[in-house]
């Protein structure tokens with residue numbers, strides 16, 4: 001699966017449908033004028049926020065993959081793309097920001113990196129909206145006896161290093177919630193599962209391949225049989241892949257208006 005443009009565009013409709021509308025609306029209601037999107041890819045968060053409400057905000061999209069950033073919308077000059085490595089927290093372009101966002105990112109990062117991010121955002125009094133963090137829950141209809149073992153192995157692989165140190169995987173969003181709360185933020189979480197049916201056959205097929213490969217990497221030997229059975233059921237199977245959206249809002253602090 002990785003971060004290939006084809007994969008990001010294949011998953012985009014499911015992401016759009018899954019995002020929690022209430023949390024998205026509350027993030028927009030903060031009235032951000034300058035939004036910094038971390039791990040922006042091709043601009044999924046920008047598209048989702050723009051589709052929910054016409055915004056005059058300026059955007060800074062940060063990603064280390066210039067090929068993905070090249071596919072992001074430009075909004076008539078209101079979008080700046082920055083190719084940068086997010087692991088350098090000190091270099092995050094927070095100057096002038098009023099909201100920081102991310103999607104499908106918190107499951108990739110380590111506890112140490114997340115702690116550092118929360119400290120930086122708290123230092124600047126910045127709200128954070130992070131959608132679509134995988135939460136470890138997967139289920140299929142019809143069920144297969146190997147589903148639980150595959151999910152267990154996949155989740156173990158999700159905790160391997162994705163460039164930020166050992167990844168939080170399914171704990172990313174809930175860990176972020178605890179860290180922001182400890183920093184005095186008000187935090188809201190919402191479930192945002194992918195609910196996939198036979199009409200999502202291409203996404204389901206690609207997803208199954210990625211899940212089986214990850215489970216094999218984690219040492220599970222039954223992936224090929226599970227994958228064959230799941231592919232055979234694609235014409236009628238449903239899948240539920242759990243995600244969590246998070247909105248963290250700092251306490252009112254007028255003196256924090258100037259972000260450095």
Ligand SMILES: C[S@@+](CC[C@H](N)C(=O)[O-])C[C@H]1O[C@@H](n2cnc3c(N)ncnc32)[C@H](O)[C@@H]1O
Pocket residue numbers: 002003008038039040041042043044045062063064065068084085086087102103104105162163
């Ligand atoms: C799962 S994709 C999500 C992309 C986009 N936010 C979306 O929802 O479609 C994760 C993104 O994080 C970026 N990324 C991963 N590690 C990174 C790093 N160390 N520095 C900058 N970007 C990184 C990838 O290039 C990719 O675009």
